[in-house]
Amino acid sequence: MSTAPTVYDVAEQSGVSIATVSRVYRNPDSVRAQTRERVLAAARELGYVPSGNARGLASRSTGVLGLCFPDYSDPDAESEAEAGATGGGDEADDDAAMLYSDQIIRGMERAARRHGYALLIAASLKGGPESLVAKVAGRVDGFAVLARTVPTEELEVISRRQPVVMLAGPRETDHLDHLDHIEVANADGQRELTRHLIEDHGLRRLAYVGSAEESPDVEARFRGYVEACRAAGIEVGPEPDLRVGMMTQAEGARAADALLDRAGERPEALLFANDQMAVGALHTLERRGVRVPDDVAVTGFDGIALSRLVRPALTTVRQPMRRMGEEAVELLVRRLTGAHGGDPVSMMLPVSVVRRGSCGCGVAG
Amino acid sequence: MSTAPTVYDVAEQSGVSIATVSRVYRNPDSVRAQTRERVLAAARELGYVPSGNARGLASRSTGVLGLCFPDYSDPDAESEAEAGATGGGDEADDDAAMLYSDQIIRGMERAARRHGYALLIAASLKGGPESLVAKVAGRVDGFAVLARTVPTEELEVISRRQPVVMLAGPRETDHLDHLDHIEVANADGQRELTRHLIEDHGLRRLAYVGSAEESPDVEARFRGYVEACRAAGIEVGPEPDLRVGMMTQAEGARAADALLDRAGERPEALLFANDQMAVGALHTLERRGVRVPDDVAVTGFDGIALSRLVRPALTTVRQPMRRMGEEAVELLVRRLTGAHGGDPVSMMLPVSVVRRGSCGCGVAG
DNA sequence: ATGAAAGCGCTAACAC
DNA sequence: GTGTTAGCGCTTTCAT
Numbered sequence A, B: 001m002s003t004a005p006t007v008y009d010v011a012e013q014s015g016v017s018i019a020t021v022s023r024v025y026r027n028p029d030s031v032r033a034q035t036r037e038r039v040l041a042a043a044r045e046l047g048y049v050p051s052g053n054a055r056g057l058a059s060r061s062t063g064v065l066g067l068c069f070p071d072y073s074d075p076d077a078e079s080e081a082e083a084g085a086t087g088g089g090d091e092a093d094d095d096a097a098m099l100y101s102d103q104i105i106r107g108m109e110r111a112a113r114r115h116g117y118a119l120l121i122a123a124s125l126k127g128g129p130e131s132l133v134a135k136v137a138g139r140v141d142g143f144a145v146l147a148r149t150v151p152t153e154e155l156e157v158i159s160r161r162q163p164v165v166m167l168a169g170p171r172e173t174d175h176l177d178h179l180d181h182i183e184v185a186n187a188d189g190q191r192e193l194t195r196h197l198i199e200d201h202g203l204r205r206l207a208y209v210g211s212a213e214e215s216p217d218v219e220a221r222f223r224g225y226v227e228a229c230r231a232a233g234i235e236v237g238p239e240p241d242l243r244v245g246m247m248t249q250a251e252g253a254r255a256a257d258a259l260l261d262r263a264g265e266r267p268e269a270l271l272f273a274n275d276q277m278a279v280g281a282l283h284t285l286e287r288r289g290v291r292v293p294d295d296v297a298v299t300g301f302d303g304i305a306l307s308r309l310v311r312p313a314l315t316t317v318r319q320p321m322r323r324m325g326e327e328a329v330e331l332l333v334r335r336l337t338g339a340h341g342g343d344p345v346s347m348m349l350p351v352s353v354v355r356r357g358s359c360g361c362g363v364a365g
Numbered sequence C: 001a002t003g004a005a006a007g008c009g010c011t012a013a014c015a016c
Numbered sequence D: 001g002t003g004t005t006a007g008c009g010c011t012t013t014c015a016t
Helices: A007-014 A018-026 A033-046 A052-059 A075-080 A100-114 A132-137 A152-158 A186-200 A216-231 A249-261 A275-288 A321-336 B007-014 B018-026 B033-046 B052-059 B075-080 B100-114 B132-137 B152-158 B186-200 B216-231 B249-261 B275-288 B305-309 B321-336
Strands: A064-069 A118-123 A142-146 A164-167 A180-184 A206-211 A242-244 A269-272 A297-299 A316-318 A346-349 A352-354 B064-069 B118-123 B142-146 B164-167 B180-184 B206-211 B242-244 B269-272 B297-299 B316-318 B346-349 B352-354
Touching: A007 A018, A007 A033, A018 A033, A052 B052, A064 A100, A064 A132, A064 A321, A100 A118, A100 A142, A100 A321, A100 B100, A100 B118, A118 A132, A118 B100, A132 A142, A132 A152, A142 A321, A152 A164, A164 A321, A180 A186, A180 A321, A186 A206, A186 A216, A186 A269, A186 A297, A186 A316, A186 A352, A206 A216, A206 A249, A242 A249, A249 A269, A249 A275, A269 A275, A275 A297, A321 A346, B007 B018, B007 B033, B018 B033, B064 B100, B064 B132, B064 B321, B100 B118, B100 B142, B100 B321, B118 B132, B132 B142, B132 B152, B142 B321, B152 B164, B164 B321, B180 B186, B180 B321, B186 B206, B186 B216, B186 B269, B186 B297, B186 B316, B186 B352, B206 B216, B206 B249, B242 B249, B249 B269, B249 B275, B269 B275, B275 B297, B275 B305, B321 B346
Parallel strands: A064 A118, A064 A142, A142 A164, A164 A180, A180 A346, A206 A242, A206 A269, A269 A297, B064 B118, B064 B142, B142 B164, B164 B180, B180 B346, B206 B242, B206 B269, B269 B297
Antiparallel strands: A118 B118, A316 A352, B316 B352
16 A cells, blocks of 8 residues: 555646645535546546545544444343344344444434434543543544443533533533533333333332442433332332342343342332343243243333343333434534534433333233 | 644643653653643643544544445335334334444444444435545545445545455456455355245245346345256246336335236245345235235345344345444454455355245244 | 645654 | 654635
8 A cells, every 4th residue: 555645646647736636625616627627537547535634634624423332242232132032043133232322323323424424433442541532522523422431521621622412311510511411201211111010000019120330310210110109109218129230131130030039029020220131030030930921020121122022022111212313413413503502402302111011011012 | 612722732731842742642651650640630621632633644544444335215114114014003113224234333333342443434425526435535544335335446546545345246356356345145045045935835936026226236146046946947037027126115015016917827936135125015915915925925135123023024034234344344454454465355254044934934033 | 716835733753 | 751843634814
């Protein structure tokens, strides 16, 4: 790979100045047709491709939007799902491993495309002072970050310089007032799902499995659960019945074991703060010969693809991740085109309860 | 948004030279700890974020890999699938709309992440002389292109300057000898699927629906079909029984109509060159009261998520799109790290036949 | 319509 | 260890 040709090479080859070469690419109409052709011909011949970097540097804009997300590689989701959650070994399926972040990527890509932007995606990796965000931030016109991917303070700094929209997580009123923010109605969803279990299925002994890590989303879900219980006159403590470390299938499986082995009456329903745990629990339950939903109902949260593939299919709350990605782009684009003033936008996306077999509803899906 | 701070600002603020600031970020250990802290502190205070563009320009490398793909927005796939292919209206599902390209993106993202690269994705959009590739090419260290996304000659030019791997499509021996290339075993897959229909289900009156556009992949599939027929002593012409324009659900539906309305005996099996058409056909067949697979078998190709969701589930050939994305990155990374010499690599990924309801096999999935 | 020249913010030799 | 000095390839006034 010899050294790449530059504007200078093209200029020389076509007998014009570098300014003209530049114009040919940026604003073709400002150059006489004949000149333009000469330049284009030379460019073709030399194999000239404008350097995006040089361009970005000189023009301070890249035409690229970004997305940073945590390195969510849940080994379970990526392997177990592929190993065939449907029972058919040959059904090993990429789709089942579709993650959260993949849906957001899809949404952002589509929306970015509509607006003529490309999308730069990067998952966090541990690294020096040069964190992930910095890498992305330095290469895009604006970007979205999944909550808790990067230190808040870092975002604080960066968002002073370019549009940033925070995805999920709560609005952090403390420092990040100038950040746009999109979240989903976690509490609403979990409340409605819980209400469904209580009122429609007549269940009253419920157990909730949350997370040990600080996660505003997960806390909001628990809050919704509590609200629904109280509204129905069911007593609940201020804490989930169980908190697990990772919200993975493995932990969910363990959680189910723990809950069933507890002294006292067995719960009629196990509510998990996400689908992965619920799926893990399903495995445990099957292994122990506990029937779902007859002996115990199980519910998740998220609406990942896997939730529909397991048997029984998982009743859950679907988060509009794709839509979130789209809205993120819309927000960024609006900021970049100077729309809505300095006031930070904050939106909450509605979720929907998906009733499937694991709570005792029909066999849809 | 005031103007962003630069190395100069940080240097001044911390009383060092810009070179030192640069070192702190690129090679922290080459700077005395104390100095480093001062610099980092200043950076934090000023809200300094290194410019990826300036960096790329100066160092001629970006740490980013790219992917260009066609603007495949099949309106059917994106809307009809979401409208609930499963019958449950509430099952509106993002997953069903998972495209081809989304799987490749997933694969590339995972692999890129492992190697410390970010991924830049861009779908083609009509544009001036400044085509899509140029935009991507100018911002990445190397990239993958889905076949037929960009003019061959353009690729020819660019691939002289940076690693490019072509996805799908045949190797173009004419001009693009220095391009790496990954394709899937289209012919093998269609041949095996056809053999299955003939030998295992005893069907002999088959009809093949291909595409009118030039597509080497689609042609290879047809070739596999022909081979299987001939091997079984079934006569077939040199052309598909029908060629449609777009390979969309709508066209597939129309194709089914056309085939059923033809004079002569009704075919026992309808083989489509992709899943989307097959799904469209399923709709038509149901509308007309033709039972699948009892009256006629239907098969697709690709293994998109939707294929498993329709009823009956579609028998198809699964392409390892995700794996393709991963391999693409591996190839690019190897090139970038100077591995395997100038000789272009070409690999063919195996596919697998997925037997489901639409051909008369079990009810898996 | 086209050219000249001054950066854009950073890296990379090379000195010290 | 740290500073100096050239660029990297392009955009962009400002002239002409």
